[in-house]
């Protein structure tokens with residue numbers, strides 16, 4: 001009974017901590033609502049900001065990539081109970097994200113700034129739409145699975161199974177598309193924010209390939225067929241087959 005309660009509490013704390021860091025990130029990149037955003041802080045020499053920021057992004061990328069690999073999970077679950085493997089991943093991602101938000105060095109030089117009110121409104125709407133699309137996609141794929149809550153409730157590890165909910169029938173990586181929209185749709189782009197967007201985009205391009213490679217190994221023919229049928233990021237126009 002105690003073990004059950006502890007397992008659930010661990011999963012719930014990991015989820016809520018991630019949710020807090022995630023919501024902070026929306027304000028951090030928008031430069032609104034939160035006390036410290038992407039362009040705030042003491043301005044240091046550019047090379048120092050670039051080195052620190054790339055190291056913080058690199059830490060996040062390494063944590064994500066290594067802990068998501070099947071070989072790592074296999075070894076890791078000999079140490080941590082399988083039921084909390086995903087929650088531990090979520091907690092580690094939260095720590096990496098909080099470090100990034102906390103230690104990020106500003107590079108506030110303006111790269112572009114859109115003046116027209118209508119264009120600013122359109123870009124901000126797109127920004128929020130990107131985050132909204134991302135959250136919606138997590139629910140389409142399995143929100144409670146992705147964040148480890150189902151595993152701590154069922155008290156067991158979830159084996160990967162192929163899923164193709166409606167959004168995933170159009171593109172293979174809607175969550176990543178949500179991130180890409182949110183990273184780039186911004187009326188005021190500083191050099192620091194551009195560094196964040198460019199490095200994160202490069203990481204997403206690598207990360208989805210690693211994920212696809214693993215899923216092809218784990219899920220076999222249905223996923224290989226899915227790779228052939230469904231595009232990665234950009235929906236294919238529907239070809240109408242006329243009557244013959």
Ligand SMILES: C[S@@+](CC[C@H](N)C(=O)[O-])C[C@H]1O[C@@H](n2cnc3c(N)ncnc32)[C@H](O)[C@@H]1O
Nearest residue numbers: 137160161162163164168172173174175176177
């Ligand atoms: C953060 S999600 C990102 C999913 C996808 N790349 C996206 O952008 O929407 C990563 C997890 O989704 C799982 N996943 C991705 N596509 C899947 C599919 N079609 N069926 C089942 N699991 C999938 C991966 O195994 C991984 O654990």
